[in-house]
Amino acid sequence: xxxxxxxxxxxxxxxxxxxxxxxxxxxxxxxxxxxxxxxxxxxxxxxxxxxxxxxxxxxxxxxxxxxxxxxxxxxxxxxxxxxxxxxxxxxxxxxxxxxxxxxxxxxxxxxxxxxxx
Amino acid sequence: xxxxxxxxxxxxxxxxxxxxxxxxxxxxxxxxxxxxxxxxxxxxxxxxxxxxxxxxxxxxxxxxxxxxxxxxxxxxxxxxxxxxxxxxxxxxxxxxxxxxxxxxxxxxxxxxxxx
Numbered sequence: 478x479x480x481x482x483x484x485x486x487x488x489x490x491x492x493x494x495x496x497x498x499x500x501x502x503x504x505x506x507x508x509x510x511x512x513x514x515x516x517x518x519x520x521x522x523x524x525x526x527x528x529x530x531x532x533x534x535x536x537x538x539x540x541x542x543x544x545x546x547x548x549x550x551x552x553x554x555x556x557x558x559x560x561x562x563x564x565x566x567x568x569x570x571x572x573x574x575x576x577x578x579x580x581x582x583x584x585x586x587x588x589x590x591x592x593x594x
Numbered sequence: 595x596x597x598x599x600x601x602x603x604x605x606x607x608x609x610x611x612x613x614x615x616x617x618x619x620x621x622x623x624x625x626x627x628x629x630x631x632x633x634x635x636x637x638x639x640x641x642x643x644x645x646x647x648x649x650x651x652x653x654x655x656x657x658x659x660x661x662x663x664x665x666x667x668x669x670x671x672x673x674x675x676x677x678x679x680x681x682x683x684x685x686x687x688x689x690x691x692x693x694x695x696x697x698x699x700x701x702x703x704x705x706x707x708x709x
């Protein structure tokens with residue numbers, strides 16, 4: 478049962494335009510949502526996060542929006558640059574473990590973003 | 595700081611062989627974890643550790659062992675390699691396991707092929 482879903486395997490946009498990457502989740506107990514970016518032959522790197530009690534978080538060109546009622550979040554990149562071409566993973570954190578003491582991160586399958594010059 | 599380092603970068607094994615994937619971090623992070631990434635899949639958690647001497651299973655632990663004798667090192671052992679363990683393995687660390695927005699730092703990965 479996939480709890481974090483990224484239904485678009487790929488997305489292609491023109492340089493300077495907006496990139497919108499979408500993510501859906503099924504577990505309403507997720508506390509935090511994080512986006513990671515991954516270049517080929519490298520490990521993922523953290524991009525931006527949002528708490529489940531917020532609906533927006535912004536960091537430079539990157540904004541994440543959370544719609545709890547729809548169990549949906551999206552990552553907006555404005556303006557998109559060729560260097561943004563990478564796989565983007567949506568991930569969600571939930572408290573687990575004995576006594577609910579550890580956070581466990583669940584990843585989506587990723588979306589390959591290609592920004593064309 | 596070197597961050598999170600992993601060795602080897604590439605490895606080819608025969609079915610039934612054993613090996614250890616090494617992971618080290620120099621950030622004094624208490625939380626360390628191992629993930630595997632397969633084509634068309636997200637990263638799946640194999641094992642994790644919240645501190646030296648403490649380990650626990652993740653989503654796909656079968657066929658793997660871990661130990662955490664120091665804060666810095668978190669090796670992953672394949673006991674008897676199987677073709678289904680062909681994957682890219684990532685080690686990650688983070689400062690805390692009790693903060694949900696705490697970012698994890700990933701190593702560059704080990705690409706393992708089991709023939």
